[in-house]
Amino acid sequence: MLDLRKKPxxxxxxxxxxxxxxxxxxxxxxxxxxxxxxQQSSRVHAISSDLHSEFEQYFFPSKNFLGKGKCHxxxxxxxxxxxxxxxxxxxxxxxxxxRLLGAWEDPLSQxxxxxxxxxxxxxxxxSSNKALEISDMxxxxxxxxxxxxxxMKLLGVLGNYVGYTIPETLPxxxxxxxxxxxxxxxxxxxxxxxxxxxxSNKVKNYLRILKCTTLPVLDC
Amino acid sequence: xxxxxxxxxxxxxxxxxxxxxxxxxxxxxxxxxxxxLFSPHMSYVFGKxxxxxxxxxxxxxxxxxxxxSLPFQDTQLSGMRRDLRLALLLLLSAALESNSMSPPGKPVxxxxxxxxxxxxxxxxxxxxxxxxPTTHRLYYERERLEGIHECPDYQxxxxxxxxxxxxxxxxxxxxxxxVVAFNDLGNATSDPLKMDVMEIVKPDPPENVTLLVKDIxxxxxxxxxxxxxxxxDTESGWVTIKYKLRVKQENNKKWKEYMSGTxxxxxxxxxxxxxxYSVQVRCRLDHGFWSEWSNTSHVKIPDYLQDKRPFGIxxxxxCVITFIATMCILVMKRKYLKKCFLPxxxxxxxxxxxxxxxxxxxxxxxxNSLNQNFxxxxxxxxxxxxxxxxxxxxIGLEPHPFISQxxxxxxxxxxxxxxxxxxxxxxxSRLSLNEQxxxxxxxxxxxxxxxxNKSLSGTxxxxxxxxxxxxxxxxxxxxxxxxxxxxxxxxxxxDNTVKPLTDSxxxxxxxxxxxxxxxxxxxxxYSRVKEMNSDNTLILEKENVSRPGxxxxxxQENTEGYSRVKEVEGDSMIIVQKQILSSDTYYKxxxxxxxxxxLQMPRGLTGFSKVGVCAELDSxxxxTIPVTHLx
Numbered sequence: 001m002l003d004l005r006k007k008p009x010x011x012x013x014x015x016x017x018x019x020x021x022x023x024x025x026x027x028x029x030x031x032x033x034x035x036x037x038x039q040q041s042s043r044v045h046a047i048s049s050d051l052h053s054e055f056e057q058y059f060f061p062s063k064n065f066l067g068k069g070k071c072h073x074x075x076x077x078x079x080x081x082x083x084x085x086x087x088x089x090x091x092x093x094x095x096x097x098x099r100l101l102g103a104w105e106d107p108l109s110q111x112x113x114x115x116x117x118x119x120x121x122x123x124x125x126x127s128s129n130k131a132l133e134i135s136d137m138x139x140x141x142x143x144x145x146x147x148x149x150x151x152m153k154l155l156g157v158l159g160n161y162v163g164y165t166i167p168e169t170l171p172x173x174x175x176x177x178x179x180x181x182x183x184x185x186x187x188x189x190x191x192x193x194x195x196x197x198x199x200s201n202k203v204k205n206y207l208r209i210l211k212c213t214t215l216p217v218l219d220c
Numbered sequence: 221x222x223x224x225x226x227x228x229x230x231x232x233x234x235x236x237x238x239x240x241x242x243x244x245x246x247x248x249x250x251x252x253x254x255x256x257l258f259s260p261h262m263s264y265v266f267g268k269x270x271x272x273x274x275x276x277x278x279x280x281x282x283x284x285x286x287x288x289s290l291p292f293q294d295t296q297l298s299g300m301r302r303d304l305r306l307a308l309l310l311l312l313s314a315a316l317e318s319n320s321m322s323p324p325g326k327p328v329x330x331x332x333x334x335x336x337x338x339x340x341x342x343x344x345x346x347x348x349x350x351x352x353p354t355t356h357r358l359y360y361e362r363e364r365l366e367g368i369h370e371c372p373d374y375q376x377x378x379x380x381x382x383x384x385x386x387x388x389x390x391x392x393x394x395x396x397x398x399v400v401a402f403n404d405l406g407n408a409t410s411d412p413l414k415m416d417v418m419e420i421v422k423p424d425p426p427e428n429v430t431l432l433v434k435d436i437x438x439x440x441x442x443x444x445x446x447x448x449x450x451x452x453d454t455e456s457g458w459v460t461i462k463y464k465l466r467v468k469q470e471n472n473k474k475w476k477e478y479m480s481g482t483x484x485x486x487x488x489x490x491x492x493x494x495x496x497y498s499v500q501v502r503c504r505l506d507h508g509f510w511s512e513w514s515n516t517s518h519v520k521i522p523d524y525l526q527d528k529r530p531f532g533i534x535x536x537x538x539c540v541i542t543f544i545a546t547m548c549i550l551v552m553k554r555k556y557l558k559k560c561f562l563p564x565x566x567x568x569x570x571x572x573x574x575x576x577x578x579x580x581x582x583x584x585x586x587x588n589s590l591n592q593n594f595x596x597x598x599x600x601x602x603x604x605x606x607x608x609x610x611x612x613x614x615i616g617l618e619p620h621p622f623i624s625q626x627x628x629x630x631x632x633x634x635x636x637x638x639x640x641x642x643x644x645x646x647x648x649s650r651l652s653l654n655e656q657x658x659x660x661x662x663x664x665x666x667x668x669x670x671x672x673n674k675s676l677s678g679t680x681x682x683x684x685x686x687x688x689x690x691x692x693x694x695x696x697x698x699x700x701x702x703x704x705x706x707x708x709x710x711x712x713x714x715d716n717t718v719k720p721l722t723d724s725x726x727x728x729x730x731x732x733x734x735x736x737x738x739x740x741x742x743x744x745x746y747s748r749v750k751e752m753n754s755d756n757t758l759i760l761e762k763e764n765v766s767r768p769g770x771x772x773x774x775x776q777e778n779t780e781g782y783s784r785v786k787e788v789e790g791d792s793m794i795i796v797q798k799q800i801l802s803s804d805t806y807y808k809x810x811x812x813x814x815x816x817x818x819l820q821m822p823r824g825l826t827g828f829s830k831v832g833v834c835a836e837l838d839s840x841x842x843x844t845i846p847v848t849h850l851x
Contacts, residue, residue, distance in 0.1 A: 046507060080364075080390035082338060082458045198392050201418050204506075205391075205458070212457030219482070220457045 030151050034211040037144045041207055044137050045200040051130050052193040059190060071195030073103050078202055085209050091159045094149050097206050098163050100199050101142040108135035111192055134196075145207070157214055322350035323406020327380075327399045329413045332420050336451045337391065337459055337505060340384050340417055341377040344399040344410060352403035358382040359400065363393040391417045421508030424449040426463065426484075426501045431519035434487075440521055442467075442488040446501050446514070459505040466513070470496035494523040 028036075076099050079085035085093065112131040152158035212220035325347025334340035346356055358371035371382035382397075395417075399410040426446040434443050448454060448461055463480040467488060480486045480501075491497065497520075500513040550557065 049507065078392065080393055081386070082453065082456065083386070085458075086456060198416070198418065201506075202392055208457035208460065210457075212455070220455050 030148070030155065031211075031215055031217060033144070033148045033151060034207070034215065037141065037148055038204070038207050038211065040137065040141045040144060041200065041204040044134060044141060045197070045204050047130055047134050047137070048193065048197040048200045051127060051134070052190070052197045054127060055190050055193055059187075071191075071198070072107065073100060073195065073199055076100060076103065079206075082209075085206060086213070090152070090157060090210060090214060091162050093206050093210050094145070094152070094158060094162050097145055097203055097210070098142070098149070100203055101138060101145060104138055104196060104199060105135065105142065107192060108138055108196070111135070111189065115189070141203075152214065321352050321403075321405055324349045324352070324354040324401035324403045324408045326408040327356055327401045327410045329397060329399055329410050332395075332397070332413075332415050334389070334417050334421050335424050335449070336453065337417065337421050337508075338386050338451075338453070339389050340420060341381055342371075342384075342397055342413075342415075343377075343381045346380055346401055347408055349401065350403050350405055352405055354401045354403035356380065357400045357402065359398050361396040362390065363395075364390075365393075389417060393417075419508075421459075421505050423452060423461065423503055423505050423508070423511045425511045425514040426503050427514070429499060429501050429514050429517045431497075431499055431517050433491075433519060433521055439489075440491055440493060442491045442497060442499075442519065442521070443485065444488065444499050444501070444517075445485040447484060449503065449511070452505065461503050461505055463501060463503045464510070465499060465501040468498045470498070475500075491521050493521045496520040 076096065078096055078100070079088050079093075088096070108131065112128060112135055115128040115131050146163060149158055149163055153160055153162070208220075211217070327347050328345040330343040330345055332340050332342035342358065344356065344358070346354065358374075359368050360371070361368050371384075372388050373383040373385065374381070375383075377383040393416065395413075395415050397413045397415065401408045401410075426449060429444065429446045432443040432445065434441055444465060446463070452459055452461060454461055460482065462482060463484070463486075464477060465480060465486055466475040466477045468475045478486060478488070488497075496518060498516050498518050500516055502511045502513050504510045
C-alpha cells in the first residue's frame, strides 16, 4: 500500500493561476490537467480498495457478504456501461463526476472521525490515517475537476452551466450511514467503504472517457 | 445389490417352475437368468444407467413372456404371475436403488469473469443429477433492476456457463446469481453469488507477440512487440491496459519480469549473443486481475562474434607480424643501437703512448716510447718541476724534500755526501696523496730514466744515475758524486770525469743547518766550489753565500764568476785570468758536454786556478771554477 503522504502529491486543485500568461508561470494545458486529475482519481480508488479489503478480511471473513445496503449516492444517475457513458455527453458526464465527488466529502471526513474515536480500538492507526488521506485527496480531486471544467468552458467544449447544480436530492450522508441509534458499527463502515470504492471507480472511468472524447490523444 | 440377487434368485425360482411345460421356455429362462446373473458385472463395466435400463427392460420382457407363455393353467399361473411381478418389481427397485433417481444435487457457482469490462461470463459446477436428466438454469437479480431474470445465453461460453452480453451487462451494480438444477424429481438451488463486474475484470492475454533482434552499433538488443487483446477498447478510454513481460534464457529456469506500462513494445538490452530467449507477455485492465501469460515466443540471438572473427584474426595477425619484424630489425641492428644508446666510454689515452705496446708486457720499445714521451709529460705538468735533490749527509741520510716550484730542473747536492733525489713537487707545502703518488711515480720514472742508459737529445734533462753511494760520515765537504752520462752523441771517453752538460743547468748545493728542518730557499747555503779534484770531487769552500738560488762560487777576491782563460798549459791546465767581470754570477756551461782539453785559445791569465777538469771552451770564457752541471 503506497504511503501517499510521503509522495509528492499531484495537487490538481492548487496549480497556480496565471492571469495574463506571465513569464515563468507555467500554464498547464488541458491534457496536463486531465492527466493530473486521472492520476489522482486512480490513487483514490487504489486506497479505497485497500481499505475495503482490509475491513472485509478483518471483520467479515466469510466471503459472501450479501448485504443489499444501498449507497447514499444511489440517487445520482450514473451511466452503468460504456455506451451509456458515451451517450451522456461531456456536459452531463462532468456534472456527474462533480456531483459524485461532492457527495463524498462529508462522509469521508466523518468516517475518519469515527474511526479515530473508536472506543473498541478496532481500527488501527494505519487505517484511520488512510481514511484521512482519502478525504483530503477527494477534496483535491474535486477542485481539480472543477479546474478542468473551467478550462473546458474556456475552450468552448463545455457548457457554461456545468457544475452549478445543487445536489438537493441526496439524503444527508450522516443519516445514511451513521445515525443509527447513535452507534456506529463496523458494518456501517464497511458499507461506506464499499460504496466509496465503487464510486471512486466510476469517477476514474468517467474522467478517462471525458478526456478521450474531448482530446484526441494517443493515450486513448 | 443384495436385493438384486434375491430378485434374481426369485426369478430363477419362478423360472424354474414351468420347466415341466416347455423346454424352450426353460432355455429362454436360463438365458435370461444367466444374463441377470452377469448383469451386475456388466453394470460396473458399462455404467449403471445403461445396464439398469437393460436389466429393467429384460425383466419387463421376461414378465411379458411369462405372462404370454402361460396361457393354459390360469389358476396356477396367476399365482406364478403374481410372484413373477413381485420378483420383477424387486428387481426393478434393486436396479433403481443402486443408482437412485432423485432430485438433482446442488450446483456450485464457480465464478464469473469479464474480459473487457463490457461483457461477462459465469460458470458453475453441476451437482449430482439424481439419475435423471437435469437442466441447470441461472437466475439473477440485479441492483436497480426489478425481478428475477434468467441467463440470456447458455451456449456461447460452453457448457455450464452463462454469458452476459453488452445489453445485459451493467457495471457498478451488484448481481446476485443463482443456479438451479432441475430434473424430474426435483430441483436444487446453488448458493447465491454476489458480484460486481468491476471486480471480475480479467483480460485475455496479449496477441501476436513478435520478437525482433535489432543490431544497433554492434550491440544487439531484443525488441518485443505485441498487440492488445482484440476485445478491449482503449480508444474511448473505457479501459487502460498495462502490460508486463517476462524473459527467460534457454538454459535458465528463472524468469525475469519487466513492466511495460501501456506500451505495446519493449526493448531488452541485456541480451547475450548466441543465446536463445523465451518471452511471454500478459496484461491487466485498470486494477483488475492479470491475464494469463501469452504463448511463449522463442528467438535466438545470432552470434555476432562469428561474423567478426575473420576481421579479428586479420587484425591480430597484422599485429603479430609487425611485432616480429620490429624485433628482427632490432636484433640485426643491435650493434648500431648499442652504439647509439650506449656510447662507449673512451678509455684513457696518453698521446704519444701506444698502449698496445704495453699490453705485451714491458719491453724496451715500450719503455723507449715512454721515455720519449716523458718530456711531454713534463710539459703537461708544467706547473710541476723536477728536482734533483742532493741532500747533505752530515745530518743524516734523510733526504729532505725540496719544495719549490721552478721551471727548470735543478739539482742540488749537499756539501758532503749526497744522494740524488729527484722529486717533483708542488710549491705547496702540503702534499696531497695524489701528488705524492705522482711524485713517487715521477720519482720512479726519473729513477728509471736515470738508470737507463739512454740519452736525451737536446733536452734539459740528463741521465743521471742516482748514486747510491751516500758517503756519509764525511766531515769534509767532499762531495762524491758520480755522474754517468750517456748520450747518443756521447763522445765522452772519460768515464770518470765529470762532464758538464751543455745546458745551463746548475747545481744548487744545499746545506742543512742543524736547527732547520724545513728546507727553505732562503736558508739555503751555498758553498763555492773550491776546486775539483781529479777524482770527481768538488772541493767547496766553507763559506756561506747569501745569494739564493745561485751558486756563487767565488774566490774571496774574486766576486765575479767569470775568468778569462789566460793560457792553457799543456793538457788539463788552464790558466785563468783574473779579471773583474760583471757581477753576473751565472754559471754557464759552455761548450759541449764533452770537455776537451784541447784548448787553443790563449788567453791572458791573471790568475791561476786549478781545474780538475777539462772543459771545452767554445766561447772563450771559462768559468772560474768550472763546475759540471748536472742537468
